[in-house]
Every structure is written in structure tokens, then in C-alpha cells.
Amino acid sequence: xxxxxxxxxxxxxxxxGYELARFAVEDHYDLLICADEPEIEHAAEKLRxxxxxxxxIQVDLATREGTDAFWAAIGDQHIDMFCANAGRALGTAxxxxxxxxxxxxxxxxxxxxxxxxxRVGLRxxxxxxxxxxxxGSIGGFVAGPYDAVYNATKAFLDSLCYAxxxxxxxxxxxxxxxxxxxxxxxxxxxxxxxLADSPIAKSDNLGDVTQTARAGYDAMMAGxxxxxxxxxxxxxxxxxxxxxxxxxxxxxxxxxxxx
Amino acid sequence: MTGxxxxxxxxxxxxxGLELARCxxxDGCEIIICAEGSDxxxxxxxxxGSGSTVKAVQADLGTPEGVGTLFNxxxxxxxxxxxxxxxxxRGDAFLDQSxxxxxxxxxxxxxGTTDLLHRTVRLMRTQGSGRILITGSxxxxIPGSYHAVYNATKAYVDLLSxxxxxxxxxxxxxxxxxxxxxxxxxxFDRAEMLDTPVGNDPDKDDPAMVAKEGxxxxxxxxxxxxxxxxxxxxxxxxxxxxxxxxxAMHRKMAKPDGSxxxx
Numbered sequence: 001x002x003x004x005x006x007x008x009x010x011x012x013x014x015x016x017g018y019e020l021a022r023f024a025v026e027d028h029y030d031l032l033i034c035a036d037e038p039e040i041e042h043a044a045e046k047l048r049x050x051x052x053x054x055x056x057i058q059v060d061l062a063t064r065e066g067t068d069a070f071w072a073a074i075g076d077q078h079i080d081m082f083c084a085n086a087g088r089a090l091g092t093a094x095x096x097x098x099x100x101x102x103x104x105x106x107x108x109x110x111x112x113x114x115x116x117x118x119r120v121g122l123r124x125x126x127x128x129x130x131x132x133x134x135x136g137s138i139g140g141f142v143a144g145p146y147d148a149v150y151n152a153t154k155a156f157l158d159s160l161c162y163a164x165x166x167x168x169x170x171x172x173x174x175x176x177x178x179x180x181x182x183x184x185x186x187x188x189x190x191x192x193x194x195l196a197d198s199p200i201a202k203s204d205n206l207g208d209v210t211q212t213a214r215a216g217y218d219a220m221m222a223g224x225x226x227x228x229x230x231x232x233x234x235x236x237x238x239x240x241x242x243x244x245x246x247x248x249x250x251x252x253x254x255x256x257x258x259x
Numbered sequence: 260m261t262g263x264x265x266x267x268x269x270x271x272x273x274x275x276g277l278e279l280a281r282c283x284x285x286d287g288c289e290i291i292i293c294a295e296g297s298d299x300x301x302x303x304x305x306x307x308g309s310g311s312t313v314k315a316v317q318a319d320l321g322t323p324e325g326v327g328t329l330f331n332x333x334x335x336x337x338x339x340x341x342x343x344x345x346x347x348x349r350g351d352a353f354l355d356q357s358x359x360x361x362x363x364x365x366x367x368x369x370x371g372t373t374d375l376l377h378r379t380v381r382l383m384r385t386q387g388s389g390r391i392l393i394t395g396s397x398x399x400x401i402p403g404s405y406h407a408v409y410n411a412t413k414a415y416v417d418l419l420s421x422x423x424x425x426x427x428x429x430x431x432x433x434x435x436x437x438x439x440x441x442x443x444x445x446x447f448d449r450a451e452m453l454d455t456p457v458g459n460d461p462d463k464d465d466p467a468m469v470a471k472e473g474x475x476x477x478x479x480x481x482x483x484x485x486x487x488x489x490x491x492x493x494x495x496x497x498x499x500x501x502x503x504x505x506x507a508m509h510r511k512m513a514k515p516d517g518s519x520x521x522x
Binding site: 115151159160250253 | 416
């Protein structure tokens with residue numbers, strides 16, 4: 001089993017993270033997956049039925065203790081693939097949100113991701129190879145009223161990815177940024193994300209989760225810098241540089257403001 | 260000085276923050292200034308010398324206690340202008356930094372700024388009005404090779420500022436984002452970037468000019484202001500040039516040239 005390869009996926013209990021884990025199993029990677037909910041075990045069961053060797057850990061990556069426990073679970077294993085996917089959203093107006101919810105969102109989407117990118121990046125550079133996929137968002141190009149902190153955290157991740165790609169361009173590690181548009185995942189329905197009452201959550205036009213994850217996975221395997229799945233999303237990403245942010249913010253407001 | 264407007268300025272011991280404080284004093288405001296170092300008290304005395312009412316608060320806004328200390332100093336009073344300016348940079352390659360290095364940037368630029376804004380927006384909603392100026396950066400629109408976490412935190416700040424502005428558009432609360440380019444402040448020294456082309460560039464903008472433009476934009480309730488001619492050019496092209504090209508441009512400015520003695 002010495003030629004086995006390990007893929008590490010955060011936020012793998014559902015949505016894009018689960019799909020990424022599934023593709024890794026199909027590509028004969030062993031898995032280490034985590035999420036902050038017991039459903040991670042159900043996900044692992046499904047992945048094992050597909051033939052995968054799956055380690056799981058249930059941790060809250062919004063805490064430093066959780067991040068450290070996750071890193072301890074990886075131990076000194078060789079990491080061939082890392083999908084930094086764990087993230088949450090937080091709807092409603094900024095001033096209506098509880099500070100603790102905002103703080104946890106920042107810790108999960110930004111601090112944890114940055115910390116693990118640093119640790120995994122160092123390890124992969126030492127290993128002499130590795131592939132990383134970060135789940136950013138096209139939300140990072142657009143000011144996001146009624147999900148304001150979320151979009152800003154994704155702007156952080158998108159920016160960080162492009163900077164690190166440049167820093168690492170002559171090295172053995174690839175880093176790919178997946179920038180999905182609104183995708184049909186539990187992000188809109190989890191009660192704590194406070195988006196269930198928004199028009200976007202009820203939209204019939206959400207991106208297909210499998211196609212979205214597939215685009216990210218394939219881009220990672222090809223060593224591409226970034227991928228925006230879907231024609232409409234590509235258009236938005238393109239216009240984000242041309243259309244004033246005030247207009248983009250107004251568009252976002254219409255989708256995200258609770259009804 | 261009864262009836263004077265109260266302005267709160269964070270990161271006011273030097274640079275753009277100090278100049279914003281001077282703008283507020285010149286405008287007849289009573290001010291509360293805040294910074295992490297004890298020199299904020301000297302700055303306070305200096306600014307009070309012109310006859311203004313100045314309160315200096317020493318607090319680390321990268322901690323919840325620090326933000327609490329500032330709000331205790333405000334003491335439930337009406338805040339007319341909040342200038343959220345405190346921020347930190349950190350040069351060098353991401354993997355050459357320690358976790359503590361980028362943690363500090365995240366604590367101050369993201370968590371502290373967001374905490375301050377959250378409390379301020381809630382306060383101003385109960386007041387019914389107020390003006391907020393946030394020091395973002397042109398860097399937020401450009402991936403920051405060799406200054407990666409800093410630029411990413413400014414992408415966060417710029418976008419958060421614009422989103423909150425939109426949420427508050429039907430109120431008398433305005434949110435303005437000041438997006439300076441490279442400005443001649445203590446910033447590059449503190450970020451340990453004196454050994455980089457951008458750190459050594461003699462053509463950086465004057466912080467007094469940047470602050471003046473930012474202060475005026477805040478009073479107008481403008482959405483954002485980029486300062487300096489070259490910065491306006493950079494801001495214009497940043498939506499048109501691919502991020503990977505911008506990152507490579509940033510590498511040329513920010514990569515250490517090996518001249519610093521401690522590297």
C-alpha cells in the first residue's frame with residue numbers, strides 16, 4: 001500500500017466537499033475527511049461503499065482547538081491532495097447578526113483556511129509535490145449586502161489564492177481556486193446560515209453541485225489557477241471588473257435580502 | 260465646545276490615522292483617538308495643543324478587550340464620525356512567515372475592524388445617523404504576492420465596506436471606503452518591507468493628502484475614494500487585467516530584495 005495517495009477534504013459531510021471527496025475516491029485516493037457534524041460518518045459510509053479507505057474526524061474548524069485537532073489527526077501522513085472547502089455563510093443585515101456568529105464565520109472561512117494552507121503548504125513544499133484546491137466564490141468579486149461578511153471572506157480567499165499561486169509558481173505545489181456561483185448545497189438551507197428566507201435560496205437556477213465540484217476537481221488535477229463553473233457565473237466574474245460595485249451590490253441585495 | 264461633533268479615529272498615532280485626526284480637529288470636532296502603543300498619549304497632547312478636546316485611548320483593537328476599552332471610553336455618547344483606520348501589514352513570502360505573523364494581521368485588520376464596525380453600525384442605528392470611514396486599500400483589488408495575507412484582508416475590508424453601505428442606503432448612516440495606494444507612512448517599516456521596491460519607492464503618496472481626500476469623501480458620504488493619480492490608474496485597470504497578471508506585478512513591488520540585514 002506504499003503507493004497509496006492521501007486526499008484531505010474539509011467540510012466533506014455534504015455539498016461541494018462531499019463531491020470532491022467522492023471524485024478523490026474514484027481516483028483511488030485514500031481519504032481523511034472532516035466536518036463539524038455527525039453526518040461526516042454517514043458521508044464516510046457512502047464513500048467506503050464506493051471502495052474508499054476513509055478516515056474521519058468531527059471537529060469544529062471555527063475554533064483553534066478544532067483546527068489543531070484536525071492537524072493532529074493528519075499527523076505525519078504524506079498529503080497528496082488538500083481541498084480547503086469548509087465554510088459557512090451568514091445571511092440577514094450585518095447589524096442584525098450576532099457578533100459571535102460573525103466571529104465564528106471569520107474564524108472558519110478565513111483564519112482556519114489560512115492556517116491550514118500554511119501548514120499544508122509547508123508540508124507539501126517539503127514533500128516536493130502536492131495539489132491544493134480552495135473553495136472560494138464568485139461572491140468574492142461582489143459586495144454582498146445581506147450576506148456581507150461571507151462575501152468579504154470569499155474576497156479574502158480569492159485574493160489569497162492568486163497571491164500564493166504567484167509565490168509558488170516555480171515550486172512543486174499547485175493551488176487552484178474554485179469560484180462557484182450560487183450552488184445547490186445545504187449552504188442556503190442550514191438554519192444557522194440565516195439564508196433560508198432569501199430569494200436566492202428559493203431560486204430554481206442554483207448551480208448543480210456535482211458539476212460545480214467536478215469543474216474544481218478537474219481544474220486542480222490540471223494545475224489550473226482558478227475556475228468559475230457555469231456560463232452565467234463566468235459572465236458575472238467578467239463583469240465584476242467592469243460594472244461598478246454599487247450596481248453589483250444592488251444585484252446581490254435583491255438575491256440575499258430576507259423576504 | 261458643546262455641540263462639537265465627536266469623531267473617533269483608530270490607528271491614530273501616525274500615518275493616515277494621525278492625519279485623519281488632524282482633519283477632524285481642523286473641522287472643529289472633539290476627538291477620541293486610539294492606538295496600540297503608549298505614544299498615542301503624546302499624540303493626544305500634541306493635538307490638544309491647538310485647543311481641541313482630545314481623549315487618547317491605548318488599546319489593541321485586535322482583541323475584543325481592546326475594542327471594549329475603546330467603546331468604554333466613548334461611554335455611550337453620540338459618535339458622529341467613526342474612522343476605522345487601524346491596520347497592520349506583513350511582508351515576506353507566506354510560507355516564510357510564522358502563524359503568529361499572519362494571525363496578527365487577521366486579528367487587527369479583519370476581526371478587530373469587523374467588531375468595531377458591528378458595534379458602530381448598531382450604535383449609529385440607535386442614534387439615527389452617523390458617518391463611517393473605513394481605511395481599506397487599493398491592495399484589496401490586487402492579489403498580493405509577497406504580501407498575500409495583508410492584501411487579502413484588504414479585499415475583505417473593501418468588499419465588506421461596500422456591502423454594509425448598501426445595507427444602510429435607506430438610512431442616514433453613510434459608509435465610505437478610503438482606498439489608498441502605497442502611502443508614505445510607518446507602514447512599510449512596521450511590515451518589515453523596507454527591503455522591497457515598494458518600501459523604497461520615493462514616490463509614495465503623502466498621508467496628509469490621502470487623509471484629506473478620505474475625510475472629504477466621508478463628509479460627502481461617497482462610497483469610496485482611491486487616492487493619488489497612479490492609484491486611480493491601478494484601480495481602473497485592476498478589473499480589466501487578469502488576477503494572475505496583477506499578482507505578478509505585485510511580486511515585483513513586494514518581493515524582498517535581500518538587502519535587509521535580518522533576512
